[in-house]
Amino acid sequence: MPYIVRVRREFQAAHYLTDYHGKPEPLHGHTWEVELFIRADKLDKGGMGFDFVEIHKFLDKILPDYQCMNDIYDFSPSAENVARYIYDKVKEKYPTLQKVVVWETKHGGAEYFEE
Incomplete structure (x- = not known):
């Protein structure tokens, strides 16, 4: 029976919207919030699907904490585009990733998943 391992992480980042x-x-x-949903088809001997600490270490490497996203990305950093970017990066390391949710504020965000 599969599990969904969920990891939530905040980061601080600036951006400006182009063509808006x-x-x-x-x-x-913003204080952005990212949530990952990773399917675990089995548990290890310790009863875990994935190690939260390892996932957080990976997120440390890919999240643009305290940066202006327009300076580092070659796309307009809307919540939708940021969700897809994070999805693509995480999927390379965790192939069973189901979706990524990115909250730009507590009232608005976007999710990305592949059907």
Whole structure:
């Protein structure tokens, strides 16, 4: 029987929206929240599907903590695009990744998954 291992992580990052003509267009920052959903088809001898500590170490390497995302990405860093970017990076290390949810604020976010 499969399990879903869920890992949630916050990071601080700034961005500005391109081709958007409204209040959040200029440079601004958020406390972003990322949630990973990774399927574990079996548990190890210790009863774990994946080690949370190892997943967090991996996230340390790929999340743009305290950076301006426009300076490091070659795409407009909307919540949707950030969710897909994180999904693609995590899927390389954890092939059973089911989806990634990215919250730009506590009221708005996006998720990415492949059907």
